[in-house]
Amino acid sequence: MKATIRHSLVAALGIVALTFAVAPVAAHATVPKAGTIKLGYFGPLTGSNAVEGIDMENAAKLAIDNWNKKGGVLGDQITLDAQDSPCVAAVAVQAAQKLVTDGVVGVVGPYCSSDAIPASVIYHRAGIPFITGASTNPKLTEQGFDDVFRTVGRDDEQGVFAASIMAGWHAKRIAIVHDNTTYAHGLATQTQVALAKHPGMKVVFFDAIVPGSRDFTAILTRIRSVKPDVTYFTGYVADGGLFVKQFVSLGVPGRIMAGDANNGAEFISLAGKASEKAFITGALLPQMVPSAAGFVKQFTAKYHLAPGPYSGYTYDAMNILLYAIQKTGSTNGATLVRFLKGLKNYPGVTGPITFTSTGDRKQIQYTLLTVRHGQFVRAM
Numbered sequence: 001m002k003a004t005i006r007h008s009l010v011a012a013l014g015i016v017a018l019t020f021a022v023a024p025v026a027a028h029a030t031v032p033k034a035g036t037i038k039l040g041y042f043g044p045l046t047g048s049n050a051v052e053g054i055d056m057e058n059a060a061k062l063a064i065d066n067w068n069k070k071g072g073v074l075g076d077q078i079t080l081d082a083q084d085s086p087c088v089a090a091v092a093v094q095a096a097q098k099l100v101t102d103g104v105v106g107v108v109g110p111y112c113s114s115d116a117i118p119a120s121v122i123y124h125r126a127g128i129p130f131i132t133g134a135s136t137n138p139k140l141t142e143q144g145f146d147d148v149f150r151t152v153g154r155d156d157e158q159g160v161f162a163a164s165i166m167a168g169w170h171a172k173r174i175a176i177v178h179d180n181t182t183y184a185h186g187l188a189t190q191t192q193v194a195l196a197k198h199p200g201m202k203v204v205f206f207d208a209i210v211p212g213s214r215d216f217t218a219i220l221t222r223i224r225s226v227k228p229d230v231t232y233f234t235g236y237v238a239d240g241g242l243f244v245k246q247f248v249s250l251g252v253p254g255r256i257m258a259g260d261a262n263n264g265a266e267f268i269s270l271a272g273k274a275s276e277k278a279f280i281t282g283a284l285l286p287q288m289v290p291s292a293a294g295f296v297k298q299f300t301a302k303y304h305l306a307p308g309p310y311s312g313y314t315y316d317a318m319n320i321l322l323y324a325i326q327k328t329g330s331t332n333g334a335t336l337v338r339f340l341k342g343l344k345n346y347p348g349v350t351g352p353i354t355f356t357s358t359g360d361r362k363q364i365q366y367t368l369l370t371v372r373h374g375q376f377v378r379a380m
Contacts, residue, residue: 241270
């Protein structure tokens with residue numbers, strides 16, 4: 001579903017380029033112990049997005065546990081190598097290098113697109129298939145790499161959906177607020193492009209917050225002065241919950257919407273009662289997908305909390321990797337990639353999964369969420 005870097009994308013890419021120069025990928029990866037198959041996960045296990053990252057790691061662990069209880073795959077048990085990647089590009093590159101050196105044969109994660117894009121270069125060089133269940137920036141699968149896949153949708157698809165919702169509300173004046181991260185700026189831009197295709201709709205405000213500032217009075221006062229029909233916030237939940245709360249308390253006119261980085265329990269906690277005034281765009285939550293009922297029950301019983309918004313998509317990503325190993329009888333990266341490219345209607349808990357020629361998921365379903373009695377529900 002992303003990129004929570006606390007500085008500009010240009011700076012982040014500069015750091016990544018430097019990291020490539022001083023820390024090249026190891027030419028020979030460490031071979032795992034006999035009788036085990038090692039798979040990798042990287043995501044935010046610390047920092048402001050740790051709730052989402054740990055939730056995704058738990059989903060990957062659950063998938064592996066289920067396979068191991070049935071005897072593993074190819075007669076071997078599966079182990080998970082998890083690396084912290086707290087939505088900082090340079091750290092994501094280091095995490096990817098560590099996973100390659102550790103000898104993983106496939107990788108799932110991360111949460112942030114700013115981590116996924118540079119890390120994908122490392123995996124591609126090593127010939128390791130990489131499936132994300134949360135990173136939504138279109139650039140990830142537009143690099144020409146044949147070994148990158150995703151079980152979640154793309155920001156350009158979500159932007160089209162968001163624009164259609166606003167058009168259905170007969171909104172004319174739109175304010176868009178991002179945070180200059182890869183995910184947020186990408187979703188904001190894609191929504192702006194989609195809105196341009198609806199006659200009579202005009203983006204009257206397009207600007208960024210300073211992530212982590214906590215007080216959004218200044219930018220909200222500016223938004224209030226342009227009298228938007230809809231304000232769309234595309235940043236992350238640590239800011240999004242507070243932004244929505246202050247939007248309501250300052251009496252900014254029009255509806256308030258937010259992107260799919262705000263579809264977890266943390267948003268409700270931060271926004272409080274104001275969360276019931278907000279609308280969130282995004283893919284269906286696991287609790288809303290009939291085919292995910294068994295997964296939701298098992299996840300909740302094991303971890304004593306409900307699965308988060310990207311746990312089901314990460315669970316599917318890990319299961320697809322293991323399914324590919326089982327069906328091909330191989331852990332060879334090129335063999336697994338060829339199988340994944342031809343995957344058709346895999347029965348995931350989030351629904352049937354088929355990959356396009358670019359590694360994107362076909363037919364992702366979006367919905368509009370709101371909050372009622374402290375829980376997300378479908379608004380349409």
